[in-house]
Amino acid sequence: MSATTVVPQLVQILRTLVTTGYSTEHSISGVSDPFLQVQILRLLRILGRNHEESSETMNDLLAQVATNTDTSRNAGNAVLFETVLTVMDIRSAPGLRVLAVNILGRFLLNNDKNIRYVALTSLLRMVQSDHSAVQRHRPTVVECLRDPDASLSRRALELSLALVNSSNVRAMTQELQSFLESCPPDLRADCASGILLAAERFAPTKRWHIDTILRVLTTAGTYVRDDAVANLTQLIGGAQELHAYSVRRLYSALAEDISQQPLVQVAAWCIGEYGDLLLEGSCEETEPLQVEEEEVLALLEKVLQSHMSLPATRGYALTALMKLSTRLRGDSSRIRQVVSIFGSCLDVELQQRAVEYNTLFRKYDHMRAAILEKMPLVERGGPQVDGEAEESKETQLSETALVSTEPQASKLLDLLDLLDGTSGDAQPPPLLDPSPGGTLIHLLDLPCAPPPPPSIPDLRVFEREGLQLSLSFVRPPGTPALLLITVTATNTSGADVTHFICQAAVPKSFQLQLQAPSGDTVPAQDGLPVTQLLRILNPNKAPLRLKLRLTYNHFGQSVQEIFEVNNLPVETWQ
Amino acid sequence: MIKFFLMVNKQGQTRLCKYYEHVETNKRTLLETEVIKSCLSRSNEQCSFIEFKDFKLIYRQYAALFIVVGVNDTENEMAIYEFIHNFVEVLDEYFSRVSELDIMFNLDKVHIILDEMVLNGCIVETNRARILAPLLILDKMSES
Numbered sequence: 001m002s003a004t005t006v007v008p009q010l011v012q013i014l015r016t017l018v019t020t021g022y023s024t025e026h027s028i029s030g031v032s033d034p035f036l037q038v039q040i041l042r043l044l045r046i047l048g049r050n051h052e053e054s055s056e057t058m059n060d061l062l063a064q065v066a067t068n069t070d071t072s073r074n075a076g077n078a079v080l081f082e083t084v085l086t087v088m089d090i091r092s093a094p095g096l097r098v099l100a101v102n103i104l105g106r107f108l109l110n111n112d113k114n115i116r117y118v119a120l121t122s123l124l125r126m127v128q129s130d131h132s133a134v135q136r137h138r139p140t141v142v143e144c145l146r147d148p149d150a151s152l153s154r155r156a157l158e159l160s161l162a163l164v165n166s167s168n169v170r171a172m173t174q175e176l177q178s179f180l181e182s183c184p185p186d187l188r189a190d191c192a193s194g195i196l197l198a199a200e201r202f203a204p205t206k207r208w209h210i211d212t213i214l215r216v217l218t219t220a221g222t223y224v225r226d227d228a229v230a231n232l233t234q235l236i237g238g239a240q241e242l243h244a245y246s247v248r249r250l251y252s253a254l255a256e257d258i259s260q261q262p263l264v265q266v267a268a269w270c271i272g273e274y275g276d277l278l279l280e281g282s283c284e285e286t287e288p289l290q291v292e293e294e295e296v297l298a299l300l301e302k303v304l305q306s307h308m309s310l311p312a313t314r315g316y317a318l319t320a321l322m323k324l325s326t327r328l329r330g331d332s333s334r335i336r337q338v339v340s341i342f343g344s345c346l347d348v349e350l351q352q353r354a355v356e357y358n359t360l361f362r363k364y365d366h367m368r369a370a371i372l373e374k375m376p377l378v379e380r381g382g383p384q385v386d387g388e389a390e391e392s393k394e395t396q397l398s399e400t401a402l403v404s405t406e407p408q409a410s411k412l413l414d415l416l417d418l419l420d421g422t423s424g425d426a427q428p429p430p431l432l433d434p435s436p437g438g439t440l441i442h443l444l445d446l447p448c449a450p451p452p453p454p455s456i457p458d459l460r461v462f463e464r465e466g467l468q469l470s471l472s473f474v475r476p477p478g479t480p481a482l483l484l485i486t487v488t489a490t491n492t493s494g495a496d497v498t499h500f501i502c503q504a505a506v507p508k509s510f511q512l513q514l515q516a517p518s519g520d521t522v523p524a525q526d527g528l529p530v531t532q533l534l535r536i537l538n539p540n541k542a543p544l545r546l547k548l549r550l551t552y553n554h555f556g557q558s559v560q561e562i563f564e565v566n567n568l569p570v571e572t573w574q
Numbered sequence: 575m576i577k578f579f580l581m582v583n584k585q586g587q588t589r590l591c592k593y594y595e596h597v598e599t600n601k602r603t604l605l606e607t608e609v610i611k612s613c614l615s616r617s618n619e620q621c622s623f624i625e626f627k628d629f630k631l632i633y634r635q636y637a638a639l640f641i642v643v644g645v646n647d648t649e650n651e652m653a654i655y656e657f658i659h660n661f662v663e664v665l666d667e668y669f670s671r672v673s674e675l676d677i678m679f680n681l682d683k684v685h686i687i688l689d690e691m692v693l694n695g696c697i698v699e700t701n702r703a704r705i706l707a708p709l710l711i712l713d714k715m716s717e718s
Contacts, residue, residue, distance in 0.1 A: 033701075078650060152620075
C-alpha cells in the first residue's frame with residue numbers, strides 16, 4: 001500500500017471521528033478519542049511531508065479539525081496543537097498556514113502556562129519559514145519574557161532574539177535589556193550575547209551601537225563572551241567622531257564600578273588612547289564633565305591595585321598609563337613611579353611590560369612620543385556585517401597556506417620518482433630550482449615558495465668502477481657570499497660501497513663547513529645515493545678552488561682518492 | 575516515545591517506576607532523585623513541561639503524588655498531559671477513589687493497568703472499559 005492509498009483512508013477515519021462522534025467510552029472531556037486523533041494527525045504529517053498530492057487531500061480536513069475542536073479543555077488543545085504542527089510540516093495552502101499562526105497566537109493569550117509554553121515552542125520552529133506572520137505576535141511574546149516561569153522565559157528569549165529585525169531593533173533591545181537586568185543567572189549569558197549579536201547585525205547608528213554595548217557591559221559584564229571586548233575596541237576605534245563621547249561615557253562608567261572585567265578593559269584602553277579628548281573640554285553629546293588629570297591617574301591606579309582585576313585587566317591599565325604619559329600635559333613622574341613599582345611584580349607578563357616601559361622612560365625618552373601615539377584601526381577578524389569580506393579574507397589565507405604546501409608536496413613527489421625510476425641513468429637529473437640539493441633531508445629546511453635563484457649546472461667530478469660523485473650548486477639569493485654545494489655519490493656497480501667518507505679543502509680566504517653525510521654506505525645497483533652538504537663562505541669573491549678526498553671500501557678493497565675539482569662554473573664564486 | 579513513567583510522592587519516595595528504554599539499576603535512583611527535585615521546586619504557577627537533559631518531562635500533581643512522564647522530542651506534550659489524567663481516571667474507576675495507599679498495596683494491579691495502556695513507549699489503549707476488562711476477569715477468576 002503506498003502513501004497515496006493510505007492517506008484518503010486516514011482522512012476518512014479522522015473525519016468520522018471529528019464529525020459524527022465515535023463512542024462515549026472513548027471520549028475524553030467532550031473530544032472523541034483525542035489520542036487516536038493525535039496519532040492520525042502525526043501519521044498524516046509524516047506522509048504529507050514533501051508530498052504535494054497527499055497534502056492537498058488533507059487541507060480541507062485540517063481546516064475542519066482546526067475550526068471544530070472544542071478548545072475549552074486540555075484535550076481539545078492537544079488536538080489543535082498537533083494540527084498546527086501538521087499544517088506547518090506539510091505543503092499546505094497559505095490560508096491554512098495563516099490559520100495555524102492565528103491558533104498559536106490565541107494559545108499565547110491563554111492563561112494556562114502549558115499552552116503558552118507549547119505555543120512558544122512551535123512559534124520558534126515557524127519563525128524561519130513564516131517570519132512576517134510570527135512578527136504580528138511580537139508584543140505577546142515580549143509579554144512572556146516577563147513571566148516568572150523559567151522555561152517560559154527561556155523560550156520567550158529565544159523567540160524574541162529570532163524576531164529582531166532592522167525595523168524593530170530599538171524597541172526590542174530596550175525590552176531585552178530590561179529583561180537582562182532581572183533575569184536568572186543561567187539565562188544572562190545567552191541574553192547578553194544575543195543582544196550583542198542583534199546590535200551588531202542591525203545597529204542603526206554607531207552611537208546607538210556603542211550605547212547598547214556599554215549598557216550590556218554595565219549590567220551583565222561578567223557574562224559576556226571574551227571577544228566582546230575586542231569587538232568593542234575595534235568599533236570605537238573605527239568611529240572617529242565618537243571618540244570623545246565614548247571615552248567620557250566609559251570614564252563615568254568606570255568611575256562608578258571597577259568590578260566588571262570586560263568593562264574595565266575597554267574603558268582602560270579608551271582612556272589610554274583618547275585621554276587628551278577626555279581632559280580637553282566639553283563634548284556636546286554628554287553633560288559637561290570636568291575631569292582632572294589627577295583623577296584619571298588615580299582611577300587607573302585603583303584598577304591596577306584592586307584585587308578584583310584579572311592580570312589581563314592590569315595589563316590594559318598599565319599600557320593605558322603609559323600612553324597617558326605622552327598625552328597629558330603635566331609631568332609624568334607619578335606614572336614613572338607606578339610603572340617602576342610593577343617592575344618587580346610577580347606576574348611575568350606585567351613585569352615584562354613594566355620593565356620595558358621603564359627602559360622607555362630612561363633610555364629612549366626621545367622615542368616615547370612616537371611609540372605611544374594613537375593606534376591605527378585594527379583589522380577585524382571576527383563576525384561582521386559584510387560577511388563576504390571576512391570570508392574572502394579567510395579564503396585568501398587558506399589559499400596562501402595551500403599554495404605554500406603544494407610546492408613542497410610536488411617536490412616530494414618528484415623526488416620519489418627520482419629515487420624509484422632511473423635505471424642506467426647514473427647522474428641524478430637536473431634538480432628542481434629552489435631546492436638546495438633536493439634531497440629528502442633538506443626538504444624539511446625548505447622555505448615556503450621562495451623565488452628560485454638562477455640555477456647553476458651540476459658537475460660530475462669523479463668516476464671509478466661504478467661509483468660516481470657529482471656536485472650541485474646553489475647560491476641563495478639572500479646571502480651573496482654563500483655557496484651551498486651538495487656532494488652526491490651514486491653507485492651503479494654490482495657491489496656496495498661502504499665506509500664512504502668525503503672530505504673537502506678550500507683556500508684560506510674561504511670558510512668551509514661540512515655537514516654530516518646522509519650515510520656512509522652507497523648501495524649497489526643505483527641504491528639510495530649518499531649526500532653531503534658543504535657550505536662555503538666567500539666574502540672576497542675570490543675564484544673558488546676545491547679539493548676532495550674520498551675513502552671507501554669497494555669490491556673488498558679500500559680505496560683512497562684525492563683530487564682537485566676543476567672547471568668549476570664561474571657562477572659559483574662571482 | 576515515552577521513555578519512563580514515574581509516580582513519586584512529595585517526600586521523594588518512588589511508588590511506581592516503569593522504564594521503556596533500558597536504564598541501569600544504579601542510575602535509576604539518580605535519575606529519579608534529579609527528576610523529582612526539578613518537579614518539586616516548581617510552583618503552581620509554572621507550566622508542567624520541563625526540559626531535562628535530552629528529553630522532556632511532563633508532570634502532574636495529584637494531592638501528594640507526582641506523576642512524571644519522560645518523553646523524547648517527537649511527542650505532543652499536551653497529549654501526554656491528557657494521558658496522565660486518563661491513567662488516573664482509570665485507576666479511579668478500578669479502585670473507586672484511588673489513594674496512594676491503594677497504589678502501594680496493589681502495585682501488581684497498577685502495573686497490569688499501565689501495561690495495557692502503554693506498549694514499548696507508545697500509547698495503545700485509552701478506553702477505560704477495554705483496559706479494565708482483563709483485570710476484572712482475573713479478579714473474578716481469583717474469587718471463584
